[in-house]
Amino acid sequence: MAEDKRLNPADFLDRFFDVLREEVRTNPQFAARLVKTLGGNVVFEDETKAEITNPIILASGDKARFYTVYSPMKVADIKKVLKDNNLATKVDMNGKTPAQLVDMLYERAASKASERKSSIF
Amino acid sequence: MTATTAAIANLKGGVGKSTTTVMLADGLAYFYGMNVLVIDLDPQANSSQMLLTERGVQAASDQGKGVHHLLAEFVAGRPAAAAPFIMPNAVTLEELRVAEEQDERRGWISSLPAHPMLRLRELDLEEEWYSRSGTPTTLSEALAAYLKAAFAPLQTVYDVILLDCPPHLSPMARAGLALADVFVTPTIADSVSTWGTKQFSDWVGRYIAPDLPSRNFVLITRFRDTRYARQVESELREIYLKDRWFGPTIPESVHVLNAMDRAAPDSYDTFRGKYAGVRNDVRRLAERFTDFLSQRTGASWQKIRD
Numbered sequence: 001m002a003e004d005k006r007l008n009p010a011d012f013l014d015r016f017f018d019v020l021r022e023e024v025r026t027n028p029q030f031a032a033r034l035v036k037t038l039g040g041n042v043v044f045e046d047e048t049k050a051e052i053t054n055p056i057i058l059a060s061g062d063k064a065r066f067y068t069v070y071s072p073m074k075v076a077d078i079k080k081v082l083k084d085n086n087l088a089t090k091v092d093m094n095g096k097t098p099a100q101l102v103d104m105l106y107e108r109a110a111s112k113a114s115e116r117k118s119s120i121f
Numbered sequence: 122m123t124a125t126t127a128a129i130a131n132l133k134g135g136v137g138k139s140t141t142t143v144m145l146a147d148g149l150a151y152f153y154g155m156n157v158l159v160i161d162l163d164p165q166a167n168s169s170q171m172l173l174t175e176r177g178v179q180a181a182s183d184q185g186k187g188v189h190h191l192l193a194e195f196v197a198g199r200p201a202a203a204a205p206f207i208m209p210n211a212v213t214l215e216e217l218r219v220a221e222e223q224d225e226r227r228g229w230i231s232s233l234p235a236h237p238m239l240r241l242r243e244l245d246l247e248e249e250w251y252s253r254s255g256t257p258t259t260l261s262e263a264l265a266a267y268l269k270a271a272f273a274p275l276q277t278v279y280d281v282i283l284l285d286c287p288p289h290l291s292p293m294a295r296a297g298l299a300l301a302d303v304f305v306t307p308t309i310a311d312s313v314s315t316w317g318t319k320q321f322s323d324w325v326g327r328y329i330a331p332d333l334p335s336r337n338f339v340l341i342t343r344f345r346d347t348r349y350a351r352q353v354e355s356e357l358r359e360i361y362l363k364d365r366w367f368g369p370t371i372p373e374s375v376h377v378l379n380a381m382d383r384a385a386p387d388s389y390d391t392f393r394g395k396y397a398g399v400r401n402d403v404r405r406l407a408e409r410f411t412d413f414l415s416q417r418t419g420a421s422w423q424k425i426r427d
Binding site for chain 2: 086087
């Protein structure tokens with residue numbers, strides 16, 4: 001700790017990176033933010049991408065990349081993304097196939113992204 | 122059937138006027154099967170966005186629907202008629218949508234939406250009116266007379282007309298207040314909101330409705346259960362607005378904000394899904410407001426759901 005005057009600079013850094021490494025391992029959102037800040041390309045893995053991704057930001061970019069991220073996801077995860085981002089209610093999702101859910105996710109996220117840009121009335 | 126017109130108004134911004142408007146519309150339509158028209162007089166168009174979505178508001182404007190188009194009719198000196206500017210289907214609840222599809226004609230919600238263009242049209246009108254020696258008062262009186270004629274045919278179509286007013290006394294807002302049978306005043310339990318609410322209440326009592334206490338329904342919104350908030354709430358109820366009807370205190374809820382963000386113009390939710398933890402508050406709001414209207418107008422409504 002900082003009050004331990006006997007630690008040398010290398011020890012200080014080791015401790016700092018240990019904490020950082022642990023946080024990156026256990027907190028995927030933080031890891032994604034950190035990698036993005038450093039200019040890296042975030043690769044989403046199935047079990048974490050429902051939590052990390054922002055479909056509105058992704059839909060405002062490349063459509064193919066959007067589908068690459070969401071198409072392989074499990075139905076429950078796609079529904080979670082739709083619900084957590086206020087893009088669909090349970091009623092809206094009833095009876096939809098996985099492909100229809102991803103289409104709905106893209107269409108509604110892209111709409112939100114475009115309609116919130118200024119139209120100057 | 123003769124519609125009761127309720128203005129949801131407070132000079133203080135951010136007190137939940139638009140959210141209250143939508144909660145009332147949903148609650149009255151869902152629990153009592155009332156046909157409700159929401160007229161948005163606020164150029165920020167928040168209640169219109171909540172009912173129609175942002176895309177829906179723009180689409181409505183492009184189709185010639187909205188208060189700003191009605192105002193253009195006034196400016197052009199054309200006959201007063203509001204019906205052509207109304208979006209007849211602004212229901213967001215699955216249960217009400219199904220009822221509409223079955224043409225039960227109960228629990229319809231329609232919208233006469235606002236758009237940011239409304240403020241620009243008002244400014245143009247004000248400039249011209251004042252350049253001809255008109256005054257803010259004569260302008261709001263002329264608008265009130267026009268709107269009264271425009272809304273007259275709607276009196277037999279709707280049970281309740283809700284006027285969502287902006288947090289300032291624009292000409293349209295003053296006209297709307299002049300047409301109101303009752304006033305709903307949402308406020309927050311903090312000192313600045315209390316002061317603003319009391320000032321506004323005094324203004325309405327002096328210039329619009331001398332019998333304000335019997336026409337005023339107060340709703341404390343976004344309530345955080347702290348000692349301070351409870352103290353301010355007690356003061357409102359027992360000192361400053363002690364002669365008014367109070368609705369249920371609505372708790373602060375992230376869910377309410379989410380519920381008001383409609384996913385898409387073709388998105389529907391169940392009442393339970395939309396309001397989740399505050400659904401009993403919305404039910405109590407509808408019940409209490411209906412009691413208030415019954416006491417005011419002598420009319421009575423039967424609940425169709427619990």
